[in-house]
Amino acid sequence: MDALLPVVVLLPLLGAGCVLLVPNQEGVVVRGVGLAAALLTFLVSLGLLGVFDPAAAGFQAEFNRPWVESLGIRFHLGIDGLTLWLVLLTTFLTPVALLAATRAITKKPKEFVASMLILETGMLGAFVALDLFAFYVFWELMLIPMYLIIGIWGGERRVYASIKFVLYTMVGSLLMLVAIFYLYTEHHRLTGSWSFDYTALSTVVLSASAQRWCFAAFALAFAIKVPLWPLHTWLPDAHVEAPTPGSVILAGILLKLGIYGFLRFAFPLFPLATLEMTPWLGLLAVIGIVYGALVAYAQDDAKKLIAYSSVSHLGVAMLGIVAWNARALAGAVFMLVAHGLTTGGLFLGIGALYDRRHTRRIDEFGGLWKAMPVFGALFLIITMGSIGLPGLVGFIGELLVLSGSFGAYELNRATGGALPSLSAHPKVLAAIATTTVVLSAVYMLTLFQRLLFGPNSNPKNQALKDLSPRELVVFAPVIAVILWLGIFPGPVMDRITPTVEHYLTDMQQRIVDLRNVDTESHIRGERSASQGRGPRAALELGGPARALRTGQGRPSAQLVDGSPSRAVVPEAQLVAGVPSARLAVEGVR
């Protein structure tokens, strides 16, 4: 079964090839072939659930073959609890988006379906690649199809939006490429072998300054993708101009790659820089939450409103991954899936209206419930899911993240102070972030009210038809999953939690190992404790050390849920052996 992942990743590409071979522009044939490929991919990807061991924490269903042997490039794929659901989300949303395209896309259907399928391969590959070169190839593979989707099938300002999207993404990703190369050459320098493998490269501990630069390069690429305030300005343009299926994929999946990238690459590869920078990332996330929500409230364009709501929601997810405890992290991962479903659903809804009226202006609508009651009911469920109403998919992720970020401080203390807390005043940040619960209700309910309630005064709206059977087929699976995951999140959470716990202990181990970091790069674990323990070096990393808090070094050997952590620092070491390391950790608080 180890060939399952490459099959899932490459099936859409094969489908794209088949679509391009269809000799004419016959819409039905092209769409049929494309939809069949996407559905087949989804069915095969369900097989991942079968082979996935919920209790295991490492990579599973791995596939590892040489690609370019002499350069150490391998086709190495694997999933864990972080990516299992993101992969399924991708394979689930793509056929939905393709089905939604039937009416939204009338010109050049062949090129459109092929672009969507190539895009799917890029996204799936980026999620499962465990070779940094392969990851980068897939990451960039997403760029061009999305560019074409916005640029060819988009709205009036599509050319501007598409080039803005490409430039933002490229600036970030090419600098990330330099950082990948740097890591790759450092690995070669230290070990004598060429490798892009994730596990091999993550044993490299770079010097302090190199970590900062490389982290900055990775973080820029991922922060643009998330998008983190103030790098979000491409998103509203891209969303507004993209055709409905493009928006669904963009908001539903592409943005998740930013958060995923932080978790998989930026944090574990550069732990020291992570230690220093995550409080700032948390601050940006919180600014994004509030800013996104306020700007969303002020929009007249329905798509723009949802775009800004994505900025706000992904801020919450970002806050979850920098809170450094299992609850918030698991919540953030769940939230990615939930946001993919609800935002995808919202864009489908706006798309259905756009297909009828060819406008996205909220003022043009009003009182639609009378004309379109079925649409109104379905849209209400999606809206409530997006707001985070208990019982729907959006609730549990947000709850976990917000409660987790409040708890960050205590949990961090319990882990021996090894992980950075949000900032000096985590509770203040968490409290501000919690306003999202109210703010999202404010802008989403306003949107819903302006679209569907009140008098249906606009004569153009009075004869609008309710959802067609095809549209019902598009909406039904999304609504079903929103309800199902809202009521039974257990199966999903069960498969996320072990990975998340393993992730945190691993991160903690990496950060504890930082006592060995001095100005020289080295391979993790190769250096004996006595070698790199210079107090000068360690102090240097820490910056201005604040006063030691009492009880910081207690070996309360529990991370979460009573699972004993193998990474906890023995007290003796912390207090007597390496006071400087503790200063370092403490200093960034």
Add this chain to the structure above:
Amino acid sequence: MTFSAEQLLAIAPMLVLWAAALAVLLVESFTGASTSRRHLMWMAIGACVIDLWVVALQWSALSGGAATRLAGFSGTVVLDRYALFADGLFLVATVLASMLFADHSSEHERERGDVYVLLLLAASGMMLLTAATDLVTVFLGIELMSLAVYALTGSARRVAPASARSAEAAMKYYLMGAFTTAILLYGIALLYGVSGSTNLAEIGQKIGQAPGGRLVATAGVVLLTVAFAFKVSAAPLHMWAPDAYEGAPTPITGFMATAVKAAAFLGAVRVFSLLTGDAGNTAGAALVGLRSVAGWKAGLGLLAAVTMLWGNLAALRQENLKRLLAYSSIGHAGYLLVGLLAVVQGQGELRAQAQAAVQFYLMSYTITSLGAFGVVAWLGRRGDERLHLDDWAGLAGRHPGMAFAMLLCLLSLGGVPPLAGFFGKFYLFRAAMEQPELLWLVILGVLMSVVSACYYLRVVMAMYFREPGRAIGPLPGSLVPAVAVVAAVTILVLGLAPSTLLELAAAAKAR
């Protein structure tokens, strides 16, 4: 000097081309004025294919045991795998350019045989340049190549606006080229003066020992560098390139931007490798004889940086496709200069890696760029070359196949994975990053790749996002689409499975 068959073996790839050039010339003079010239193209291509076979035979012959190189003519020419790899590249470029020219000339003027002769001669000059281990042969190679290309630049003679521009371009190119030749000769003279030899390896050994000659030696090396910088159109010595590229018939422009540039780079790699010497070589400390080795290397770094910046930034403002591609080729010269610097700076394994990277990059760039110029040539009609970006509007709607080939070529030039150009850049920048001093050039190169994406995507936008403008009539000939297919397939193959070519490039070391 005794004359032996073995010496002829060392120049066998050139002999084939010379014989073919004479044959084509002869056959043409017996071809009636109104008869088609297509068979001359097939002769030239046939000669190139035979020559490729010769190159392949020699490649495998040189692998055996001690015989890794074949020196001829008192050590002025050497045949090794490095030269053979370069020969292969030139032959591929010549084949593709001939195919492009055949279709192009039957549309714009009438087909002519002399162009194929000149192409073959230019290719043989390139071969001589990359096989040269002596400054005199370097000079011969450069001149043989350049004289043929000057004539090629001016080869559009019949149809009014194009012929004037072609003549102007040839004149500019010739004058600048003559100037370069003078500089090159002056550098050769100075190096000879200080070392008493024109053999590159000997110069490398001796310039360190010549008392009081350090300033002269430095001046000689600098002049040599300037001459090569002219030939590869490195900024700020690139001024001739956009004009010459714009005026020349498009297939010839493609040939100039690829094969000529590749020859100059591969020649420079050989010359400067020999001059600086390698670790383990007796000439290890060769360039110590220079007044300031560090200064020279810093100068090369600066040249690379300026070239990358100038080429890419200037390309942003171009509305004319040929000028756009011309400036983009200057930008690519900048990336390659980073590779050249990595060759010059590196020792042993690092040098070999950098050299292989330059070779791989040139191969992928040559085929990609010729594909792009091919599509440009294909779009042009008699008296109306359709070079403006507006002429490209909506091409994807009318001719999806050619537009897709152009898309692949442009994305590959821009370095988008998983295409050949990305792999080339990766390989090149990896070699440079092995040497920490070059990190800033790599970062600059990567940033310039973003800039280059802007102008490549402008063409893509015109082709895909805009509504079709003027109708484009039915197209003559099927050779240009064939070239486009070859380019597109190569781009994908080199991007997805580059191993074979990488191994070939790694096996082709200059010694």
